[in-house]
Amino acid sequence: LTTRKLKVKRVDDLDMQALANRFARNPVGELSGAVSAEFQFRDTNFRVDFGSPQKRGRDLFGNIVPWGERWRTGANRATHFYTSNDLMFGDLEVPAGEYTLFTIPKQDGGTLIINKQTGQNGQSYDQSRDLGRVPMEISTKEEVTEAFTIRVEETEEGGQLNLIWGNTVFSSDFTVQ
Template identity: 75%
Template sequence: MRNIVITIFIAAVFAACSTSDSNQTAFVTLLGSDTLAVEQFEKTDTSITANVILRSPETRFSTYLLKWDETGGIQEMARTDFPPSTGFAGEGAVVQTVVREGDSLMVQVTDDENPRSYKAPYQPGVLPFIDMVHWPFEIAFNNAVEAGQDTVNQPLLTGNRLSNFIIAAIEGDSMTIRHPFRGVMGGNVDENGNLEHLDAGLTTRKLKVDRVNDLDMDALSTRFASNPIGQLSGAASAEYSFKGTDFTIEFGSPQKRGRDLFGGIVPYGEVWRTGANRATHFSTSNDLMFGDLEVPAGEYTLFSIPESDGGMLIINSQTGQNGTSYDESRDLGRVPMEVTTRDDTVEAFTITIDETDEGGRINLIWGNTIYSSDFMID
């Protein structure tokens, strides 16, 4: 019900907005049914000013001022944060600056108890990468269209290094931008490269961005100030002990957020990270048997291939990696999963280990679906 109310409120804010100056526009970023961020920005020939309300993990109010050089890259940038209690009407504090000096970018950060300065490399056309914020993508698409090439390598500043995002023209108003490790996002742009819609459904973030004429940022500030989303995919862990055996399970726990899960954001027939962020880690103090597969005592990572009628649980011998780093050559083995349904809905992806008469069972639970694999204790 909360998500429905927020959606109706956002729609009312859109409807209340009058037509705006042609250089001022806005983005709304949705993660499932949740509004993750709103951005209102204004461009000139040499700069962009953006007001951003980001709701994860806490609500944050930030204003960005970016001035670009003759290559379309960072000349200087400043980020100013404002207290949630006052929003943009309050007194802000500059928490980050980036200034080009020759072939380097000088970065100063003062947004925590550990102020720091560092140097990052400069490349022509470099832009900032701001997680879950998308106005830099607008500038990147603008520059790509102006370049008039089918493929453009777009450097983005991520921390103290540059990451290469590849922008490709597909056809008509369609372009893609490839995140170095999250995957490809599809975009619709106008003839100048202004971003109309961005779909990150094929990436690990799976968010969507839409352009709107304007936003009532004062109304949204009031609505969102004390209403954060929290962590997008918090870390979860559990310990179990039965039949003389100790088990631990550690996994990222994404939220449903009104989305279609298996067969939707988790495609059938493809290897799934089985959670979020860091790879799911499973350990056992005794040897186990999953059917004919022997799993010696130790630590493993779990991946899966969900299907509408079951699928496979993958037990992998590599540990310590991110969930996107799956190496099939390190598989200990694959075992069948049984799929069942439940009447109530589980919002947060959950993994449990249950005791059975014969041994135990690993359960992957999300929404109304349960995938499970049984094992014996050796």
């Protein structure tokens, strides 16, 4: 048995409520990470800035993201899309510039909303600022994508905007003008 010599100093009681309140005031940040993805093809630069929520074992579309309701297309802030050249999404002409993307996911595809307002959070939506709406196709893939992802990919006809989460892919084709 070893003897230890210690000096002890008595202090006032800790105010646990004050400590808890101070801790609760600390900023906690955003749960979903922010992603800025850049793509380039056909002499066109694309950038997409979006919040990337995680699947975490959850059922996504039809549950976390309800069918038939407007979705911010990601997490946290609104999703922003930039193109350096004019695009055509079906019959919708999208001039070069920055836009906000919203979607209405449906079991048969849904709708991509291209909105002219930028800089807002994900809950702010002004339908009067819509540039237009275009249909999306839906498909499934075998592998699961844990983090919500947006990709702009080159195709023979132009390009394709892909929204990927879980094993679901929403896509909308476009041409570069």
